[in-house]
Amino acid sequence: MIDPSRRVAQIPPYVPSFIGCAEFRQAVSDFYRRQYEVELDPDTEVIALIGSKEGIAHLLPAMIDPGDVVLVPDPCYPVYRMATTIAGGQTHDMPLTEENGFLPRFDEIPIETAERARLMFLNFPGNPTAATVEPEFFRSAVAFARKHRIPIAHDSAYNMVTFDGYKAPSILQADGAKEIAVEFGSLSKTYNMTGWRIGYAVGNKQMLKALSIVKNNTDTGQFTPIQKAAAFALNGDQRSIDEHNRVYRERMEVVLDGLASIGASAQPPRGSFFIWARVPTGYASAEFVTRVMEETGVILTPGSAFGPGGEGYVRISVSVPNGRLIEAMSRIKQ
Numbered sequence: 001m002i003d004p005s006r007r008v009a010q011i012p013p014y015v016p017s018f019i020g021c022a023e024f025r026q027a028v029s030d031f032y033r034r035q036y037e038v039e040l041d042p043d044t045e046v047i048a049l050i051g052s053k054e055g056i057a058h059l060l061p062a063m064i065d066p067g068d069v070v071l072v073p074d075p076c077y078p079v080y081r082m083a084t085t086i087a088g089g090q091t092h093d094m095p096l097t098e099e100n101g102f103l104p105r106f107d108e109i110p111i112e113t114a115e116r117a118r119l120m121f122l123n124f125p126g127n128p129t130a131a132t133v134e135p136e137f138f139r140s141a142v143a144f145a146r147k148h149r150i151p152i153a154h155d156s157a158y159n160m161v162t163f164d165g166y167k168a169p170s171i172l173q174a175d176g177a178k179e180i181a182v183e184f185g186s187l188s189k190t191y192n193m194t195g196w197r198i199g200y201a202v203g204n205k206q207m208l209k210a211l212s213i214v215k216n217n218t219d220t221g222q223f224t225p226i227q228k229a230a231a232f233a234l235n236g237d238q239r240s241i242d243e244h245n246r247v248y249r250e251r252m253e254v255v256l257d258g259l260a261s262i263g264a265s266a267q268p269p270r271g272s273f274f275i276w277a278r279v280p281t282g283y284a285s286a287e288f289v290t291r292v293m294e295e296t297g298v299i300l301t302p303g304s305a306f307g308p309g310g311e312g313y314v315r316i317s318v319s320v321p322n323g324r325l326i327e328a329m330s331r332i333k334q
């Protein structure tokens with residue numbers, strides 16, 4: 001059993017209301033039973049967050065000391081890297097390559113780095129690569145993490161944004177995951193509640209306790225009516241999720257067709273609302289993005305913004321309406 005925070009023992013237990021209202025935590029626990037057949041104790045294995053980004057960022061001061069090593073996917077959601085740096089930690093990149101389906105290879109992590117690592121970030125469906133995994137991947141991640149006693153933070157912000165019959169697994173479905181892992185979830189993507197700022201962390205009790213101590217002394221939690229609205233969304237009619245996903249899927253077709261016509265190849269994603277495309281031959285990411293912006297007024301995100309491993313790619317988000325995407329793609333084509 002890991003002890004994720006050496007500081008926990010010295011600090012009195014958290015006050016329950018700071019971990020979120022009971023109704024919201026129960027709704028998250030019920031969602032996990034329905035969606036993943038994972039049982040969570042709403043009092044000790046679920047906490048409310050002011051958006052999952054807040055929890056991810058606060059996990060670093062909760063878990064690491066200055067100089068500690070944190071394993072981050074490369075490319076990745078930039079908060080993993082920045083929050084590690086702000087907490088005084090050092091990141092070790094786990095390259096996500098196209099040849100390996102944009103999954104990290106645990107066998108490539110040097111043994112001495114694995115032994116020093118105090119946290120590992122994973123994120124599926126992934127931002128920016130849109131990579132998805134099967135449960136087997138999480139079993140191998142948990143086995144690796146348990147062997148080297150590395151706590152895992154799995155960011156599943158896009159868990160419900162999936163297409164073509166794909167169902168994203170939870171890391172907590174893997175045997176022994178609760179001993180070593182927490183999972184972050186977000187209402188932002190699933191229910192279009194981005195501006196409401198509501199998410200959750202679930203899983204390992206000690207890691208959640210450490211996180212809640214940082215939160216108690218930093219933000220004191222989310223406004224209760226927002227938590228209750230989020231509980232209502234989680235407990236309510238879920239048909240809107242399929243409807244949103246159908247819209248994202250349609251938008252993706254527009255982008256994929258447009259990309260094919262300019263020689264920038266991309267695979268149709270099974271999850272997230274991103275398309276991760278190779279830039280046309282002869283360009284670096286930033287160079288391509290700058291040229292597109294200057295000549296068409298369309299803004300793409302250079303892959304290199306997500307880490308050195310993103311070089312050679314661009315990320316396109318389908319979070320804007322179809323009309324805008326059609327216009328953007330036709331300008332790029334011209």
Ligand SMILES: Cc1ncc(COP(=O)(O)O)c(C=O)c1O
Pocket residue numbers: 050051052053054077123126127155157185186187188194198199
């Ligand atoms: C991978 C990933 N994780 C977490 C977040 C944060 O989501 P929120 O703080 O809105 O829950 C985002 C948002 O863009 C994201 O892309």
